[in-house]
Amino acid sequence: MELNIGSVISNVRRGKGLTQEALADAVGVSSAAVSKWETGASYPDITLLPPLARALGLTVDALLDYHAQPTDQELHELSERLGKVFDEQGYAAGRAACEQMLHEYPSYGPLKLVIGSLYYRYLSFALGGKADPDAMIEDVVQQSLTLFEQAEQESKDGNEGQMAKALRISALTMAGRYDEAEELLDSLPGRPFISRPEQLYQTLYLARGDLDKAEQMDQRALFEQYSEAATSLLNLSAVSRRRGDMEAAQRFTDAYCALTELFQLDPMAGLQMQLTLAEERGDNERALDLFEQYIDAVIAHTFDYTDNPFFFAVQTRVPTKNELNAMNRLVLRAAEEDEGFAAIRGEKRFADALDRLRKALDD
Known part of the structure; x- marks a missing residue:
């Protein structure tokens, strides 16, 4: 150092x-x-x-320019700086820079939360050119899990500890370690007596005339509730599809699509579920239409809500172009390899859509 x-x-x-x-x-x-x-x-x-x-x-x-630990602002700036290393120099350089910071602050839980999340976010960067991508995925997920677990143990803040646990649950689920994820979920504390204390703040800010604070908090609450409803609709569609109840699966998917259209949000997940349903019905023409729409939506999406009329006060950070490309590379890899696309993979429209995605990544 x-x-x-x-x-x-x-x-x-x-x-x-x-x-x-x-x-x-x-x-x-x-x-x-x-x-x-x-x-x-x-x-x-x-x-x-x-x-x-x-x-x-x-x-x-x-x-000695010694700091026991970074301030919240310094931690935010450090996260941005490390993310830029991943963006501009690749995964190996990003991971080396992260490990150097971990050596400098070996017992600081919030930093481990940040770095574990960076490993997770830049997972697709790690896969480029690897002969055994599954082994690399397992390695990156395990590194993230280790950091999240250490962050939970070292956290002096209850919210940070719960965030670390939630990230562990997400990583375990991604890794297919479902029993461990469920065990962690069961260990989460029950809801407090006031299940949504932020509602009290919303009412207070509005009554006091703090309109900017009220607007921001209400938009965040609305976004959280939208996210919960959207996730539930997608999950219900998946449950119905696996049970063979295609009518119910379509109903839940249509409701999800209507919700995202209402709030003018990204349609990708809805298009993906519609595509899955069309493929399972054997409707290849409909599946190709939806696949083209899905790829075009992937290319166009930015996760930038600053112009969204419902959620313009929610955004705290807009993903960089490289971060978006990292997500899109995973989409491309899934489209190239997922057996779910076997029925339409040989079609010219399918190949042309993927070529548009590759060109967007090159550009």
Whole structure:
């Protein structure tokens, strides 16, 4: 780990109007030694740290640029910086940068939450050119699980602990470790007496005239409730389809599509479910129509709600182009390999749609 002590010495010395010779005389070393410290060619001997800190009017912690842990703002900036390494330099470089930060803050749960989520988010980056992608997926998921578990143990905040547990459940489910996921779910605490305390805040802000706060909180609440309803409709459609009740599956899927259209949100999941139902009915023409619409929706989506009339105050971060491409690569891989598309994979319209997706990724 590289120390910033040289830049600290240089900046503080100049700020105090001291020459290198004056600082050297104050602590009993040569000016050449001070020059080497400031350029990073060497570090001060540990016995010189107290007198050097006194000469500069600093604590030893400030001299070493030591922080027990990042602030919330620094953690956010660190997440953005690490994400940019994944985006611009690839998965191996991103993971190396993350591991360096873990060595610097080895017992800081919130950082482990951030890094575990980054591993999860950039999973598709890890698969590029791998001879055994399943083994890589298992490795990345296990790394994320380990970090989420450590974050839960190290968290001093109940909300962070619950977030870490929720992420573990998601990763275990993705890995097909359903019994472990269910065991964790069963361990979650029951709902409090006031199941949605945020409603009290919404009423308070509106009554007090804090319209911006009320608007933002109400939009978030609406988005959460929309997400819950949408997820339930998709799951009910899947349950009905697996039971062979195609009429019910279609009804739930249509309701999901109507909900997303009402709130002007991404139609991809609804198109994907409609496509699955058409394939299971053997309606290949309908399936091809839906597949083309699905791929076009994948290419067009941005997950940017800033212009959405219902949820413009919800957005905290818009995914980067590289993050969107990472998700789209997974879509492309699934379309190329999923046996569910076997009936239409040989059709020209299917191949043309995938070519449009590949071109969008190249562009």
